[in-house]
Each structure stands twice: as structure tokens, then as C-alpha cells.
Amino acid sequence: MNERASESDMEAQASQFMAENPERTSARRRPTEADAATYDREHRGTVGELRSEVPRMRCTRVNVRYGDKHAIRDVSLDVGKNEVLAMIGPSGCGKSTFLRCLNRMNDTVAGCRVTGEILLDGKDIMAPDVDVVPLRARVGMVFQKPNPFPKSIFENVAFGPRIHGLAQSHAELEEIVVSSLQKANLWDEVKDRLAHPGTGLSGGQQQRLCIARAIAIQPEVILMDEPCSALDPISTAKIEQLIDELRRNYSICIVTHSMQQAARVSQRTAYFHLGDLIEVGDTDRIFVKPQHQLTEDYITGRFG
Amino acid sequence: MSEPAQTERDSFARVEAGMKRRRAAERRFRFFGKCAVGLGLGFLVILFASIVGNGYSAFWQTRITLDVTIDEAIVDPAGTRDPALLRAADYGALIKQSLREMFPDVSGRRNRFALYGLVSNGANFDLRDRVLADPSLIGSKVALSVAADDDVDMLMKGHIDRGAPEADRRVKDNQLAWIDALEADGRIRSAFNLDFFSNGDSRDPELAGIRGALMGSIFTLFVTLGLSFPLAVAAAVYLEEFAPKNRWTDLIEVNINNLAAVPSIVFGLLGLAVFINFFTLPRSAPIVGGLVLTLMTLPTIIIASRAALKSVPPSIREGALGVGASPMQAVMYHVLPLALPGMLTGTIIGMAQALGETAPLLMIGMVAFIADVPAGVFDPSTALPVQIYLWADSPERAYVEKTSAAIIVLLLFLAAMNALAVLLRRRFERRW
Amino acid sequence: MTQTPLLIVLLLTLSSLAYHFGRKRAFAVSAGHTRTLHSLPAYYGLYAALWAVIPALLVLGLWLACEDTVITRLVVGSLPPEIASLAPSRLNLVLNDIRNLVVGNIVSSEPDALIVAAADRYRELRGVSTVALFAVTLGLATIGGWLAYGRIRPEHRSRNAVERIVMGILIACSTIAILTTVGIVLSVLFESIRFFQAVPVTEFLFGLDWSPQIAIRADQAGSSGAFGAVPLFAGTMLITLIAMSVAVPIGLMSAIYLAEYASSRVRATAKPLLEVLAGIPTVVYGFFAALTVAPFIRNSGGLFGLDIASESALAAGLVMGVMIIPFVSSLSDDVINAVPQSLRDGAYGMGATQSETIRRVIFPAALPGIVGAVLLAVSRAIGETMIVVMAAGLAAKLTANPFEAVTTVTVQIVTLLVGDQEFDSPKTLAAFALGLVLFFVTLALNVLALYIVRKYREQYE
Incomplete structure (x- = not known):
């Protein structure tokens, strides 16, 4: 009850804010030199560089509705190859919802409708004949709370390759497991206890196990939904370092609550506000020179 | 850079290659699930179809209309019209005479015996009651509709095959001829089987009814309800509202959960050893049945009542305590009334469970053949499910029909009770 | 036993009388200023009512539970020694005959004079017991109610006393679950121990042959089944x-x-x-x-x-x-x-x-x-x-x-x-x-x- 009330309060406040200060919000938009090309009037309210030069995924006018609630409005955004894209914004702004569109995880939520176009390597993944199974094999996901399966560490990582039939032999499977654990910087910590249950690891280790599990199926994109929010600072640092290493081979989309984390790990940052994508751009630029009033207010800590 | 891209494409191809097999496995699994649900529901349908199919005909009864001359010389030779004498008169002779008149050419002891076997033994009592109610009938000729013998009834309902060899058939050729003659005469008709609801048990299937068993069940449930509801509510109130958390209450709690899963027959053993052998309560009496079923349903009702108390929000208690009520007053005046509908629902479900229970009643002797309708909780009686068990064991074909009909009645009662529980829950369900 | 409902009605009447007078006395002792009372007047009434009915009901329950056993003992004691010393199973048959005679059921054979005498004694004892039961319970109810009535004063904490009694009742009800378990264990255990005296546990648990029917006839050794x-x-x-x-x-x-x-x-x-x-x-x-x-x-x-x-x-x-x-x-x-x-x-x-x-x-x-x-x-x-x-x-x-x-x-x-x-x-x-x-x-x-x-x-x- 309370949550819902405060959410709608926030919405009301924000729209009031927008209505009372039209000149203020527009005055702070600074369409200067480089922006002219990327500043796209067509896309509601979004400022900055929506498009990437080497896109892996390209979303155009994506809308999400839960029943009557319009959770995501006309979001257009690219995820580039070998880049880390951070999505930030106050809670309830729709960043997680948008993330879950990218591998159609919203299909599992009852009453959720997604419209618009999402291309992966130029192919629309929203088309009705697209099977979500191979799609999710290409767009992996790591969740907010570490959720290792109640199986051994080995079996956790082997799960994906097994169901997708990626390994021809047990030796090959072992190779995949070992290399995934190595890539996830977990190998040294667990190599002696691969048969132990994955749930027995510490929180940070569990999350790296989940990352290992995701990369064992060789995805092209990895989606991370606040992967460090349940972890201590040391584990967080390890995961952040890992994300930076993984960028060499994968495109990574990370939703985060922490602006510092976004600044540390990402190359590009998208700022969401109440279902609208407000501003996208190079991370360095967003945090130093935000173009939109709301972005500036958020990163300077006026709300959020 | 090129190396991971290579494996990427490679793995993607493998995923695609496996999709056909995996989609088939998915469909298969889903199909198994559907099959399981379908099988479960199918069993339900078969069960009901079998019971109703066997039982619905028991609600009708074949009756034969006889013209009976009430001969004063047989009924009341002294002419006193004394009811005690009238009661003791040989009405069977009148019935037999009437049958003989209808088929005058039947001769020989054996044949006559077969002829008399067409109507039920209950005909005598029908005639007696008729005469006792109106002694002026004596000397006149009355048309009396009597129940046919169960074999005739079965024949008319098509459960006996006319084409079977005579030796394998319960209704012999000569009887068939008489029945056909009676039918041609318009003397055989099918009527609603009132006897089934007004009679007690009987050795004659056409006379057997469920009234005795039904009354036995009602008395038993009455005792069960009267004891288990207050006991369970008191126990639930204590455990949920007042009990300190300690070993003793933990023990009670574990105990209640385990008692709920103890086989019902063990409760029967308890009843036999404690109530009958130790306290020497009468065997076969609803009071003992009620006591045993009370102990059996108590855990169910306690668990349901505790859930009902738990669903009353603490703010109600705090509110009452805040205006100076004692904890006991808060519970009695505020919490209990709000929890009562939930408790009643649980109690009805417990009663439905008790109504269908058979095994413990067998142990305490409620399984005897009892023709009288019980008049109180100390009278020997059976119960509806036990009656079903007894009839199911009887060899006559007619009891199959009776058993199924008794089951239909039992299931109707259970359905009504459960519907009441659902209604109560819908009516009083609150969201805090 | 047949008078029990009447007795219960009488007890409840006494109890409601106690309630009425208790409540009245509460008004009386407060001289109309009920605010000076510790508890609401109804609690004083309830206090008296509970004291009237509960001890009497407890005695009633105990009496009914033991009555038959005691009377049977007495009747057996009065039987001539050659019958009283019969084997328990035979004695049971005799007792059954006596009971049937008391209730008025037809006894299989022509009742023997001894049995008729015993049945008369049985009936007589039951009459005495019923009268005594009425006297004891009703007396107890009156005394209980009277004592409680006497204790009613403005400063008497009736509500607390009533609540203590109610709490006691609640606790007693919640222990029924335990009693049931104990009852189950004891009843099956006792009879089983007697069974294992005739048949060794090992034979029961590991024997491969089950045919208890043989044991019915007394002329065959009972345990040979x-x-x-x-x-x-x-x-x-x-x-x-x-x-x-x-x-x-x-x-x-x-x-x-x-x-x-x-x-x-x-x-x-x-x-x-x-x-x-x-x-x-x-x-x-x-x-x-x-x-x-x-x-x-x-x-x-x-x-x-x-x-x-x-x-x-x-x-x-x-x-x-x-x-x-x-x-x-x-x-x-x-x-x-x-x-x-x-x-x-x-x-x-x-x-x-x-x-x-x-x-x-x-x-x-x-x-x-x-x-x-x-x-x-x-x-x-x-x-x-x-x-x-x-x-x-x-x-x-x-x-x-x-x-x-x-x-x-x-x-x-x-x-x-x-x-x-x-x-x-x-x-x-x-x-x-x-x-x-x-x-x-x-x-x-x-x-x-x-x-x-x-x-x-x-x-x-």
C-alpha cells in the first residue's frame, strides 16, 4: 500500500514539477555542437546519443504496459558491441523492466505487453515466430539476487551447456565449465570443491557463479539486473573488475542503483525517469556535463 | 577478437540444431501433465457415473396392486374389533388368498410358494396398518398396492436377464408368466420408493431403507458437533491467544498435527478399549460413535480454528487492550466473534469428514443388523456409511442398487455441507 | 444414567440462580454505586454461577464414569462364591445376563433365581446411586454457590477470578489432544502386552503364517492359532x-x-x-x-x-x-x-x-x-x-x-x-x-x- 502511494506521489510531483517549470526544463537543454546530429526530436524527451556506431542490439520505440500501467514509453536505445551500457534512475523508473525486454523475460510476467522493435544483430526478436529459447541463449542474464540452482557448483555451470547440447562429450563439458569459471574469476576459489552445492558459497561467489553460468553458453549480450545490490563492497569490486574484463568478448547491459558503479564500469549511460528514457550518452560526458535538467538533478543527488 | 566470435556462432548453431528435439520434449511433457489432470478428473467421472448409474433406479420401486378381500373370519373371528387382536391377525393369509384368486389354476405347494414370492413380506404389514387405521374395511374388498419382491423389482428394472437359462435365473418361468399377466392387467406399476426413506434396515431388500442409518448418523454427528466445537474452539483460543511458547505447548502442537494423520481405525481401537471396555458405555450406540469421531475430528477443527484466529489482525486486540479491556475480554468480545465464521467453516468440514467415516464405527460395534430406527443417542444403531458397507456385503442383486442409492444420499449430504462451508467463507470472508 | 439430563438441567438452574443473586448482591454491596466495585456486576454473578456448577459437574462426570464399575463389583461380591470365582470370561456372560435382565431384555434361557436376585440387587444399587448422585451434586452446587455468594464484596476481584477459571477450562480443553494420544498409546499398548504374553513378539513380527481363526474354539489350545x-x-x-x-x-x-x-x-x-x-x-x-x-x-x-x-x-x-x-x-x-x-x-x-x-x-x-x-x-x-x-x-x-x-x-x-x-x-x-x-x-x-x-x-x- 505504502509503496504504491509513494510511487504515485512521486509521479504526481514529477509531472507537477514539469508543468510548473516548462521554461526551466527546456532552458537547460543545451543543443550544442556535437549534439546537433544525435539530438533526436522524434523520440520523446530523450537527449544525447541514442545510437551506437557498432550496434549489437537496437531498440526502437519500445513500450511496456502492465494492465493499465504504462511502464515504459517510447524508448529507443542501442547496445553497442563490446561496450558496457549502464542504466540508472530512481527506483520504479522502468530500467529493470526495459532490461527484461532485451531477452523477452517479460513473457513470463502475466499481464505484461511489450510493443516496438528490438533488433539483435539486425533481426527482430519481438517477431511472433521467434523462439525465446535460442534468443535467451544469445542474450544471457544475471539477476539482482544471486540465484544459484540447488545443485553442485559444477552442475550449475554445466546446466546451460547441457540443456542446449553445447558439449559433445563430458570432456568438452568439463572444458566449458572450467573456462567459464576461469573467465568469471571464480576458478581458483572453487576448483577443489566443484561437487559442493552452489548455495554454500558466499554471496559474492554465488553471483560470480551465476555469471559463470551465464557465460558458459557463449552469449552475445549479458544483461545484469543490479548484480551487486545484495553484495558487500569487496565482492562488488571483484564483480566490477570482472565486468570490465568480460567487455572484451561480450556486450553488457547493467542496471544499477549506484551512480558510482555506473561511472566505474560503463562506457555509455542511460538515464530513465518514470518510464521515459531521459538521456543517453558517453558515461564520461553524462556525469560531467548532463544535458537534461532531470539527469543533472538525479546525479547531483536532488532526488533518487 | 575473432576466436570468441567463432565459438559464438558455433554454439548458436548447436542451440538451433537442438531446438526441434527440445520443442518435442516440451510438448510431450505438457501432454503428460494434461493426461495426469485428465486421468484424475476421468476417475472422478467414472466413479460418479458408476454410482449414479447403479443407484438412481433404487428411488423407484415396483408395486403390485392386489384386490384383497378382508375376511372377517380370518382377521377378527370374534368380532370384537379389539386393536390388540387385530394387530396379531394373520394378514399373510389374506394376501395369499388374493393371489390365489387371481391365479386360480396354480396348484401344488411349490408353485403356490413361488406365487406368494411375487410380493414382498411387507405386504402383510401394509394391510395390517390399513385395517388398523380403518376397521370398517373388514369384510369388504380393497385394492392394495404392495411392494413387489426384490427379484420381481430387479426383473422389471432389467437387471435380471429374461433370456438366461431358467436354472441361472432368480425368477422362474412360471413366475415370469404371472408377472406378464399382472403387467397386462395393469397391476404392476413403478412408484417413488418412499420405503427407502421411511424404513430401517431389513433382510428383505425391497423393504430395506436408510432411515435408521440416517438417524444414527444424525445422532452421532449431533454428539460430535456438541463436543468437538466447544472443545476445539477453547483449545484453539488457548493455544493461539494465551499459551506461552514453551515445551509443553510445543508438545501439544506437534501432537495435534500428528493426531490429524493417525489412521481413523486406530481411533476405533481407542473407542473400543476406553469407552466400551473401560467405561462400559453401550456398544453400537451413537454416543460412543460421537465420542470417537469427536476425538478424530478435533485436530482438524483446532487447526482450522487457529487459522481463523490468526487471520484476525493484531490491531483489533491492541485496540481492545488500549481501552482497558483485559486480554480475556479482548479475545472474548472482539477477536472471537470475528474468527467465528472461519471456525464454523472448519467445523463443518470436520463434520463432513466425520459423516463419511466408517472404520472407527466398525470397531465400536455400530455394524450390527439393526432394523429399528434409533430414538436417542443410547439406542443401538448404525450410521449411513456403515449401512453402505453392510449392504455392499450382501449378496442379493437388489442391494447393489440400494447401496448405490445410499451412497448418492450420503454424497448429497456431503455436498450440501461443503457448499455451506464455501458459502459461509464467501459470505464472511474479510480482507483486512 | 437416564436421569442425567434432568440433573444437568437442575444444575444449570441452580447456576443461573447463583448468577442472579450474585449480581444482585454486587449491586447491594455497592449500595447502587457500581463504580466502587472492582469488576462489573455481571462478573460477580458469573463468579457465583461458576462456583455453583463446575464442582458439581466434575463430580457428576466422575460418578457416571465409575458408577457401573463400582456397582458391578458390589453385585459380584454379593454373588455366591462358586459363581464369583468363575473364570473372567464366564463371569462376563453371567454379568451380561444380569444386565439384560435389569434393562428388561429377554434373556436367552429361563433366568435362574440367583441371577434374578442379583439383578434385583443391581437395580436397587442403581437406585441408591442415583439418589445419592442427585443429593451430592445438588448439595455441592448449593454450597459452592453459597460460598461464592458470601465472598462478594466491592473490593473482591471477581473478573480476575472468573478469568482464571475460564483460563483453566481453556487449558483443560487444549490438553485433550495429549490425552487422546496417551489414550491411544495406553489402550493399544496394554492389550498388546497381554497378547504378547500369549504369543511371543518375535513370532508375531517375523512369523510367516497368519491364521488366527483356529483360536476361536476353546477346546483347541488358544495360542495354537x-x-x-x-x-x-x-x-x-x-x-x-x-x-x-x-x-x-x-x-x-x-x-x-x-x-x-x-x-x-x-x-x-x-x-x-x-x-x-x-x-x-x-x-x-x-x-x-x-x-x-x-x-x-x-x-x-x-x-x-x-x-x-x-x-x-x-x-x-x-x-x-x-x-x-x-x-x-x-x-x-x-x-x-x-x-x-x-x-x-x-x-x-x-x-x-x-x-x-x-x-x-x-x-x-x-x-x-x-x-x-x-x-x-x-x-x-x-x-x-x-x-x-x-x-x-x-x-x-x-x-x-x-x-x-x-x-x-x-x-x-x-x-x-x-x-x-x-x-x-x-x-x-x-x-x-x-x-x-x-x-x-x-x-x-x-x-x-x-x-x-x-x-x-x-x-x-
């Missing part, structure tokens, strides 16, 4: 096994289908319908098994040239399995729903199909809970009586062939105890020994299952 219960245990296990192989796959798969696949509309209809199966009385299943399923199995067995007994373990087991389906499915449903959504998300997020998620993630995660559910179902099947009584037969055969008739522990308890039999023969006592085994086996299964399920719940809380 064979009481080896292994064929019973084997039969119980065979039928349970058959029931489980029907109930577990169907129950589990339907739980999975309804929880993971079915639309909410299908679930809302199919779930309650399946649960109807659990609400049908077992005697109905028994009839269904004997009337429909057993002949069906026999006939279809005939088609394949199989010789199937008309009362086969298969028929009883199948129908019992059907009965247990909703039990397995609703317990499994709870367990499956307790598996956190995050595990499902994890599997779906990696591209697992729904069935792969269920088989490789949800099922292993829910396994302990499902094992617990199955154990509870097994305990249900072992203790189930009516289906096997009506459909499984009486032949104590040691066989694993589902097409033959077998017998079970519960069937034997019923056959040994139903009908006229003398108590104290090893035959009837054997039923209690079987009851003891049944009680402890099901208890162990339940405790184990509840423990597993609770551990499982804690894991995901």
Missing part, C-alpha cells in the same frame, strides 16, 4: 506400492501442470474438482473397487489369459491410488509454489524451456518437500481401511503378485474385532497388537514427513 504377521505386512506393502505407483505420477504431474502450465481459469476449475476425490468417503471407494474395478480387472485379465482373483491387490491398490491423487497433488502444489521465483527466472534467463526448468531446476529443488508429501501419502495408504476391507480379501498369502488376493493389517483388525467375539482371547488381542504396529509406523512416517517438509520450508524462507 498362528499369529505371524509378515504376510499382513507384505500385503499392506504390496497394496501401498500399487497405490503409490498410481497416485505419485498422476498427482505429481497434475500438480506440476496446474501450477506451471494451466491458465488460471483451468486451475480454478480443475483443482477443486480434483480435490473432490479427497472428500469422497472411503467406503464409497471400497464399493466402487469391489463392484466396478475388480470385475473390470478380472475380465480384462481374462482377455489376456490371466487368471485374476475377484478380490485382487491390484483393484484395491488402484482405487486407493485414485483416492490419494489429490492428497499428493495438493501437497506437491504447495511444495512447488514454495520454490522461489528467482530459480525459475534463473533457468528461463538461460534459455531453458518450461519443461527443462521444471525437470532440472524446480523438481530437484522441491524434491525434499515432495518426498515428505509422498511419505504422508504412504502413511495414509497404510492406514486406509475401508477400501481394502471391501476389495482386498482375507487370504493371508505371502505373495508379490498383484493379481492375487492379499490381506492387510487394517483388514485383519476389522475382521478380528467385528462381530461377536469374546474379549481376552488372543484373537481379539491380536487386533490391538496390529493396531500398535499401525500406530507407530504411521506416527514415525508422519513425524519424519513433517520434519522433512519443515526443513524444506525453512530452506526457502
Whole structure:
């Protein structure tokens, strides 16, 4: 009850804010030199560089509705190859919802409708004949709370390759497991206890196990939904370092609550506000020179 | 850079290659699930179809209309019209005479015996009651509709095959001829089987009814309800509202959960050893049945009542305590009334469970053949499910029909009770 | 005993009088200023009323429980020594005759003068007892009410006193569960101990031959009947096994289908319908098994040239399995729903199909809970009586062939105890020994299952 009330309060406040200060919000938009090309009037309210030069995924006018609630409005955004894209914004702004569109995880939520176009390597993944199974094999996901399966560490990582039939032999499977654990910087910590249950690891280790599990199926994109929010600072640092290493081979989309984390790990940052994508751009630029009033207010800590 | 891209494409191809097999496995699994649900529901349908199919005909009864001359010389030779004498008169002779008149050419002891076997033994009592109610009938000729013998009834309902060899058939050729003659005469008709609801048990299937068993069940449930509801509510109130958390209450709690899963027959053993052998309560009496079923349903009702108390929000208690009520007053005046509908629902479900229970009643002797309708909780009686068990064991074909009909009645009662529980829950369900 | 309702009515009247006067006195002692009273006036009335009725009711209950035993003792004591010293079983017959005579039932043979005298004495003692009961209880009620009445003063804490009494009653009610368990254990244990004095425990538990019928006739040595219960245990296990192989796959798969696949509309209809199966009385299943399923199995067995007994373990087991389906499915449903959504998300997020998620993630995660559910179902099947009584037969055969008739522990308890039999023969006592085994086996299964399920719940809380 309370949550819902405060959410709608926030919405009301924000729209009031927008209505009372039209000149203020527009005055702070600074369409200067480089922006002219990327500043796209067509896309509601979004400022900055929506498009990437080497896109892996390209979303155009994506809308999400839960029943009557319009959770995501006309979001257009690219995820580039070998880049880390951070999505930030106050809670309830729709960043997680948008993330879950990218591998159609919203299909599992009852009453959720997604419209618009999402291309992966130029192919629309929203088309009705697209099977979500191979799609999710290409767009992996790591969740907010570490959720290792109640199986051994080995079996956790082997799960994906097994169901997708990626390994021809047990030796090959072992190779995949070992290399995934190595890539996830977990190998040294667990190599002696691969048969132990994955749930027995510490929180940070569990999350790296989940990352290992995701990369064992060789995805092209990895989606991370606040992967460090349940972890201590040391584990967080390890995961952040890992994300930076993984960028060499994968495109990574990370939703985060922490602006510092976004600044540390990402190359590009998208700022969401109440279902609208407000501003996208190079991370360095967003945090130093935000173009939109709301972005500036958020990163300077006026709300959020 | 090129190396991971290579494996990427490679793995993607493998995923695609496996999709056909995996989609088939998915469909298969889903199909198994559907099959399981379908099988479960199918069993339900078969069960009901079998019971109703066997039982619905028991609600009708074949009756034969006889013209009976009430001969004063047989009924009341002294002419006193004394009811005690009238009661003791040989009405069977009148019935037999009437049958003989209808088929005058039947001769020989054996044949006559077969002829008399067409109507039920209950005909005598029908005639007696008729005469006792109106002694002026004596000397006149009355048309009396009597129940046919169960074999005739079965024949008319098509459960006996006319084409079977005579030796394998319960209704012999000569009887068939008489029945056909009676039918041609318009003397055989099918009527609603009132006897089934007004009679007690009987050795004659056409006379057997469920009234005795039904009354036995009602008395038993009455005792069960009267004891288990207050006991369970008191126990639930204590455990949920007042009990300190300690070993003793933990023990009670574990105990209640385990008692709920103890086989019902063990409760029967308890009843036999404690109530009958130790306290020497009468065997076969609803009071003992009620006591045993009370102990059996108590855990169910306690668990349901505790859930009902738990669903009353603490703010109600705090509110009452805040205006100076004692904890006991808060519970009695505020919490209990709000929890009562939930408790009643649980109690009805417990009663439905008790109504269908058979095994413990067998142990305490409620399984005897009892023709009288019980008049109180100390009278020997059976119960509806036990009656079903007894009839199911009887060899006559007619009891199959009776058993199924008794089951239909039992299931109707259970359905009504459960519907009441659902209604109560819908009516009083609150969201805090 | 027949006057008990009257007595209870009288006691309640006395109690309401006590209430009335107690309340009045509360007004009187406060001289109309009820605010000076510690409690509301009604509590003073209740206080007096409770004191009037509770001791009297306790005495009444105790009296009724012991009356018959005491009178019987006295009557036996007054019988001539040659009858009083008869063997207990013969003495029981005499006592039965006496009781029948008292009630006015027709006694089989011409009553003997001694018996008539004893019956007269019995009747007389009962009359005395009834009068005494009335005097004692009514006197107690008056005294109790009067004493409480005398204690009523403005500063008397009636509410607290009443609440203490009510609390005592509540506590007494909640201990009934314990008393029931104790009663069960004691009643089966005592009779079993007497049984094991006649038949060694080892023979009972490990003997391969069960034919208690021989023991009926007194001229044959009572313990010469064979009481080896292994064929019973084997039969119980065979039928349970058959029931489980029907109930577990169907129950589990339907739980999975309804929880993971079915639309909410299908679930809302199919779930309650399946649960109807659990609400049908077992005697109905028994009839269904004997009337429909057993002949069906026999006939279809005939088609394949199989010789199937008309009362086969298969028929009883199948129908019992059907009965247990909703039990397995609703317990499994709870367990499956307790598996956190995050595990499902994890599997779906990696591209697992729904069935792969269920088989490789949800099922292993829910396994302990499902094992617990199955154990509870097994305990249900072992203790189930009516289906096997009506459909499984009486032949104590040691066989694993589902097409033959077998017998079970519960069937034997019923056959040994139903009908006229003398108590104290090893035959009837054997039923209690079987009851003891049944009680402890099901208890162990339940405790184990509840423990597993609770551990499982804690894991995901």
C-alpha cells in the first residue's frame, strides 16, 4: 500500500514539477555542437546519443504496459558491441523492466505487453515466430539476487551447456565449465570443491557463479539486473573488475542503483525517469556535463 | 577478437540444431501433465457415473396392486374389533388368498410358494396398518398396492436377464408368466420408493431403507458437533491467544498435527478399549460413535480454528487492550466473534469428514443388523456409511442398487455441507 | 444414567440462580454505586454461577464414569462364591445376563433365581446411586454457590477470578489432544502386552503364517492359532506400492501442470474438482473397487489369459491410488509454489524451456518437500481401511503378485474385532497388537514427513 502511494506521489510531483517549470526544463537543454546530429526530436524527451556506431542490439520505440500501467514509453536505445551500457534512475523508473525486454523475460510476467522493435544483430526478436529459447541463449542474464540452482557448483555451470547440447562429450563439458569459471574469476576459489552445492558459497561467489553460468553458453549480450545490490563492497569490486574484463568478448547491459558503479564500469549511460528514457550518452560526458535538467538533478543527488 | 566470435556462432548453431528435439520434449511433457489432470478428473467421472448409474433406479420401486378381500373370519373371528387382536391377525393369509384368486389354476405347494414370492413380506404389514387405521374395511374388498419382491423389482428394472437359462435365473418361468399377466392387467406399476426413506434396515431388500442409518448418523454427528466445537474452539483460543511458547505447548502442537494423520481405525481401537471396555458405555450406540469421531475430528477443527484466529489482525486486540479491556475480554468480545465464521467453516468440514467415516464405527460395534430406527443417542444403531458397507456385503442383486442409492444420499449430504462451508467463507470472508 | 439430563438441567438452574443473586448482591454491596466495585456486576454473578456448577459437574462426570464399575463389583461380591470365582470370561456372560435382565431384555434361557436376585440387587444399587448422585451434586452446587455468594464484596476481584477459571477450562480443553494420544498409546499398548504374553513378539513380527481363526474354539489350545504377521505386512506393502505407483505420477504431474502450465481459469476449475476425490468417503471407494474395478480387472485379465482373483491387490491398490491423487497433488502444489521465483527466472534467463526448468531446476529443488508429501501419502495408504476391507480379501498369502488376493493389517483388525467375539482371547488381542504396529509406523512416517517438509520450508524462507 505504502509503496504504491509513494510511487504515485512521486509521479504526481514529477509531472507537477514539469508543468510548473516548462521554461526551466527546456532552458537547460543545451543543443550544442556535437549534439546537433544525435539530438533526436522524434523520440520523446530523450537527449544525447541514442545510437551506437557498432550496434549489437537496437531498440526502437519500445513500450511496456502492465494492465493499465504504462511502464515504459517510447524508448529507443542501442547496445553497442563490446561496450558496457549502464542504466540508472530512481527506483520504479522502468530500467529493470526495459532490461527484461532485451531477452523477452517479460513473457513470463502475466499481464505484461511489450510493443516496438528490438533488433539483435539486425533481426527482430519481438517477431511472433521467434523462439525465446535460442534468443535467451544469445542474450544471457544475471539477476539482482544471486540465484544459484540447488545443485553442485559444477552442475550449475554445466546446466546451460547441457540443456542446449553445447558439449559433445563430458570432456568438452568439463572444458566449458572450467573456462567459464576461469573467465568469471571464480576458478581458483572453487576448483577443489566443484561437487559442493552452489548455495554454500558466499554471496559474492554465488553471483560470480551465476555469471559463470551465464557465460558458459557463449552469449552475445549479458544483461545484469543490479548484480551487486545484495553484495558487500569487496565482492562488488571483484564483480566490477570482472565486468570490465568480460567487455572484451561480450556486450553488457547493467542496471544499477549506484551512480558510482555506473561511472566505474560503463562506457555509455542511460538515464530513465518514470518510464521515459531521459538521456543517453558517453558515461564520461553524462556525469560531467548532463544535458537534461532531470539527469543533472538525479546525479547531483536532488532526488533518487 | 575473432576466436570468441567463432565459438559464438558455433554454439548458436548447436542451440538451433537442438531446438526441434527440445520443442518435442516440451510438448510431450505438457501432454503428460494434461493426461495426469485428465486421468484424475476421468476417475472422478467414472466413479460418479458408476454410482449414479447403479443407484438412481433404487428411488423407484415396483408395486403390485392386489384386490384383497378382508375376511372377517380370518382377521377378527370374534368380532370384537379389539386393536390388540387385530394387530396379531394373520394378514399373510389374506394376501395369499388374493393371489390365489387371481391365479386360480396354480396348484401344488411349490408353485403356490413361488406365487406368494411375487410380493414382498411387507405386504402383510401394509394391510395390517390399513385395517388398523380403518376397521370398517373388514369384510369388504380393497385394492392394495404392495411392494413387489426384490427379484420381481430387479426383473422389471432389467437387471435380471429374461433370456438366461431358467436354472441361472432368480425368477422362474412360471413366475415370469404371472408377472406378464399382472403387467397386462395393469397391476404392476413403478412408484417413488418412499420405503427407502421411511424404513430401517431389513433382510428383505425391497423393504430395506436408510432411515435408521440416517438417524444414527444424525445422532452421532449431533454428539460430535456438541463436543468437538466447544472443545476445539477453547483449545484453539488457548493455544493461539494465551499459551506461552514453551515445551509443553510445543508438545501439544506437534501432537495435534500428528493426531490429524493417525489412521481413523486406530481411533476405533481407542473407542473400543476406553469407552466400551473401560467405561462400559453401550456398544453400537451413537454416543460412543460421537465420542470417537469427536476425538478424530478435533485436530482438524483446532487447526482450522487457529487459522481463523490468526487471520484476525493484531490491531483489533491492541485496540481492545488500549481501552482497558483485559486480554480475556479482548479475545472474548472482539477477536472471537470475528474468527467465528472461519471456525464454523472448519467445523463443518470436520463434520463432513466425520459423516463419511466408517472404520472407527466398525470397531465400536455400530455394524450390527439393526432394523429399528434409533430414538436417542443410547439406542443401538448404525450410521449411513456403515449401512453402505453392510449392504455392499450382501449378496442379493437388489442391494447393489440400494447401496448405490445410499451412497448418492450420503454424497448429497456431503455436498450440501461443503457448499455451506464455501458459502459461509464467501459470505464472511474479510480482507483486512 | 437416564436421569442425567434432568440433573444437568437442575444444575444449570441452580447456576443461573447463583448468577442472579450474585449480581444482585454486587449491586447491594455497592449500595447502587457500581463504580466502587472492582469488576462489573455481571462478573460477580458469573463468579457465583461458576462456583455453583463446575464442582458439581466434575463430580457428576466422575460418578457416571465409575458408577457401573463400582456397582458391578458390589453385585459380584454379593454373588455366591462358586459363581464369583468363575473364570473372567464366564463371569462376563453371567454379568451380561444380569444386565439384560435389569434393562428388561429377554434373556436367552429361563433366568435362574440367583441371577434374578442379583439383578434385583443391581437395580436397587442403581437406585441408591442415583439418589445419592442427585443429593451430592445438588448439595455441592448449593454450597459452592453459597460460598461464592458470601465472598462478594466491592473490593473482591471477581473478573480476575472468573478469568482464571475460564483460563483453566481453556487449558483443560487444549490438553485433550495429549490425552487422546496417551489414550491411544495406553489402550493399544496394554492389550498388546497381554497378547504378547500369549504369543511371543518375535513370532508375531517375523512369523510367516497368519491364521488366527483356529483360536476361536476353546477346546483347541488358544495360542495354537498362528499369529505371524509378515504376510499382513507384505500385503499392506504390496497394496501401498500399487497405490503409490498410481497416485505419485498422476498427482505429481497434475500438480506440476496446474501450477506451471494451466491458465488460471483451468486451475480454478480443475483443482477443486480434483480435490473432490479427497472428500469422497472411503467406503464409497471400497464399493466402487469391489463392484466396478475388480470385475473390470478380472475380465480384462481374462482377455489376456490371466487368471485374476475377484478380490485382487491390484483393484484395491488402484482405487486407493485414485483416492490419494489429490492428497499428493495438493501437497506437491504447495511444495512447488514454495520454490522461489528467482530459480525459475534463473533457468528461463538461460534459455531453458518450461519443461527443462521444471525437470532440472524446480523438481530437484522441491524434491525434499515432495518426498515428505509422498511419505504422508504412504502413511495414509497404510492406514486406509475401508477400501481394502471391501476389495482386498482375507487370504493371508505371502505373495508379490498383484493379481492375487492379499490381506492387510487394517483388514485383519476389522475382521478380528467385528462381530461377536469374546474379549481376552488372543484373537481379539491380536487386533490391538496390529493396531500398535499401525500406530507407530504411521506416527514415525508422519513425524519424519513433517520434519522433512519443515526443513524444506525453512530452506526457502
